[in-house]
Amino acid sequence: MMSAGPEPETAALAALLRFYADIGVDAVVGETAPDHFNAPPSRDTPREMPREREPVRENITPLLRPQPLQVARSAAPGLDLAGITSLAALRAAMEAFDGCALKATATQLVFADGNPEAKIMLVGEAPGGDEDRQGLPFVGRAGQLLDLMLAAIGLDRTSVYITNIIAWRPPGNRTPTPAEIQSCLPFVTRHIEIINPDVMVCLGNVSVQTLLKTREGITRARGQWFDYPLPGRSLRALAMLHPAFLLRSPAFKRQAWADLQALRAMLDRT
Ligand code: URA
Numbered sequence: 436m437m438s439a440g441p442e443p444e445t446a447a448l449a450a451l452l453r454f455y456a457d458i459g460v461d462a463v464v465g466e467t468a469p470d471h472f473n474a475p476p477s478r479d480t481p482r483e484m485p486r487e488r489e490p491v492r493e494n495i496t497p498l499l500r501p502q503p504l505q506v507a508r509s510a511a512p513g514l515d516l517a518g519i520t521s522l523a524a525l526r527a528a529m530e531a532f533d534g535c536a537l538k539a540t541a542t543q544l545v546f547a548d549g550n551p552e553a554k555i556m557l558v559g560e561a562p563g564g565d566e567d568r569q570g571l572p573f574v575g576r577a578g579q580l581l582d583l584m585l586a587a588i589g590l591d592r593t594s595v596y597i598t599n600i601i602a603w604r605p606p607g608n609r610t611p612t613p614a615e616i617q618s619c620l621p622f623v624t625r626h627i628e629i630i631n632p633d634v635m636v637c638l639g640n641v642s643v644q645t646l647l648k649t650r651e652g653i654t655r656a657r658g659q660w661f662d663y664p665l666p667g668r669s670l671r672a673l674a675m676l677h678p679a680f681l682l683r684s685p686a687f688k689r690q691a692w693a694d695l696q697a698l699r700a701m702l703d704r705t
Contacts, residue, residue: 516625525625529602535618541603542567549596556632560641561601563608572597577679588699596630600642616645633705635663635670639677647672658694673698
């Protein structure tokens with residue numbers, strides 16, 4: 436007997452799921468509508484009276500004990516991460532950190548991928564849906580393009596190290612807010628210091644403007660080399676177009692190719 440293909444009902448459900456994905460609905464939140472009028476206050480419900488101290492959670496380092504909520508949300512740059520000298524400790528500190536609201540909606544922390552001994556470190560923006568599910572950066576369509584771009588200059592995930600400015604997925608893949616970026620910045624700067632690469636690549640506007648302190652948009656900044664300050668030295672850092680942008684605007688691939696060749700040349704010199 437010939438296979439009849441999917442049952443009509445299955446095909447209709449698949450089409451519906453595709454439609455939901457296309458319009459940005461990518462998470463199931465529940466079958467029944469929540470009754471917000473009778474729900475107990477959530478952790479994000481504003482408190483009427485500010486509490487003097489948040490309860491101190493056990494099993495987190497004293498360094499990262501939560502500040503009063505308002506302070507923790509806005510003043511994460513005050514975190515002192517200087518005592519954190521290993522990737523494992525940095526990851527544990529991020530797992531324990533509650534100062535970035537994105538953590539509440541993300542599935543998990545997306546820390547890094549690749550070779551911590553690599554000469555080159557890439558910093559993207561924030562995880563998307565695939566990264567959020569798998570817990571690794573750049574594993575979705577943009578990541579596949581990034582792998583092709585790296586392969587074009589003889590690199591792969593054994594010869595680069597990859598992380599993001601933000602470690603938790605913004606809902607619907609929206610651009611992270613300045614407050615979210617600030618709350619995660621101490622972690623990414625410490626991450627760069629621990630990896631201590633020879634060359635850094637900032638992928639896309641958020642990474643370029645945050646780390647390279649430029650106000651130029653990415654289409655002007657791309658291809659430029661910057662000096663990123665590390666303790667005792669500065670690091671050569673290249674601004675590059677984000678692969679997700681290249682998926683949407685393939686005409687820019689020529690510029691991306693020029694930047695990749697500049698990167699290859701810099702790696703060959705260092
Ligand atoms: N875009 C990013 O900037 N980072 C990822 O990890 C995935 C997509």
